[in-house]
Amino acid sequence: MASADELTFHEFEEATNLLADTPDAATTSRSDQLTPQGHVAVAVGSGGSYGAEDEVEEESDKAAEQQQQQQPGFWTFSYYQSFFDVDTSQVLDRIKGSLLPRPGHNFVRHHLRNRPDLYGPFWICATLAFVLAVTGNLTLVLAQRRDPSIHYSPQFHKVTVAGISIYCYAWLVPLALWGFLRWRKGVQERMGPYTFLETVCIYGYSLFVFIPMVVLWLIPVPWLQWLFGALALGLSAAGLVFTLWPVVREDTRLVATVLLSVVVLLHALLAMGCKLYFFQSLPPENVAPPPQITSLPSNIALSPTLPQSLAPS
């Protein structure tokens, strides 16, 4: 590549294609191409404390390490620190990128810039699990205010269920997808598939849109809930599809369509499962409670004490 080409401003597509050709290249080399040389000097110079073995490793150290050696062994702490090498602004930018998917912009290339992080997926999943449990409980409280015969209980076991299901989805499905894509890579010749961490990032950040959706599900209007659900699912699945499309389009049409439809289907199943389990359809104003209410018959006798503590309307 000519040096004149490196210093001129590239269109995004070319740069991402260049990067896609060498997915293992350190990202500092990309910033070399697109920014003036002075910036590179600053980054390299501040990596002088490379030899420090303390817990404190700045971002510049990471850049220097990436330039100088491969990633440290997985038994060292700094190996895992490299996955949390993000700033607040970067995390917010990635979240924005997942909320507004666009057909041409690949999430991995444009927002992750081939530097996946584990902070986003982990804490988005944790937030989603807790928000699910909390809002599910809140709907029960609100429903109980309308209809005092419903037995209110904190339903703490739902926190466990939410946590396990969200984390399994956000980590096992990317594992399966990554394995499948790698297997297909052996069959077909095409540009490198995403690494496991990038796949995890894609799924983790795509779950972010479910958080406001779950909060909006507090509004007890059924058609509005389905509308919000469809909207959020559309956004999230679109993000996934647009990100995966460049990787699968070189495969046979059959495999590509099957893969993408399975991805969307699993996502839809997650959304519907959340809706049905955590937001069981509770009766509107004054209808007999349907059998889905999670109240055991033995507790109905105790229920007179409970509504009093929660102030039935």
Place this chain on the structure above:
Amino acid sequence: MAEAEESPGDPGTASPRPLFAGLSDISISQDIPVEGEITIPMRSRIREFDSSTLNESVRNTIMRDLKAVGKKFMHVLYPRKSNTLLRDWDLWGPLILCVTLALMLQRDSADSEKDGGPQFAEVFVIVRFGAVTITLNSKLLGGNISFFQSLCVLGYCILPLTVAMLICRLVLLADPGPVNFMVRLFVVIVMFAWSIVASTAFLADSQPPNRRALAVYPVFLFYFVISWMILTFTPQ
């Protein structure tokens, strides 16, 4: 040199401390001030130099630890910029608070198994593993706070929420009603804000400024979950 500095009012004929009482009988003490206190800035070290803590009574040991815990409670309730929590960390306070909170939050065993509040173990695990996860997160983001210091701070800052739990239990003894719920909501919100302020006062400085929000958000989530458990507590 040390003796001259640290015993300014004490020449060689200083009033002898009880431990050095025998020395005053030696005439050499008149010429050369061999007695006096080796006072170091941290006064608490003297006891350890004089007698090993193995020989002291159990009551002394317990009282010393309890006083340290109590002092840290005061630092949490009135968060100033002091470093006591960080410098002299201990994990007794977090253990006491976590066990107290879990004991108060657990549901009766006579209740239905599926639909109730958390069990003791669930609360304990959430609090302890939540603190460990937040600490790991803070360290992975590049914070310069040690593992146990962070655990100590997070554990001690549960104190306002434990106080809120006590108040809620007392309020629940009164007649229930919307006022009851409003009072509990108000108390929990105030204590939640207090916990957040206290913990960020200690933890925020350990992160570089461009990652501070990333490190503080999990703390917010942690205390939010605990506040939720306190608010939804219903005595069976």
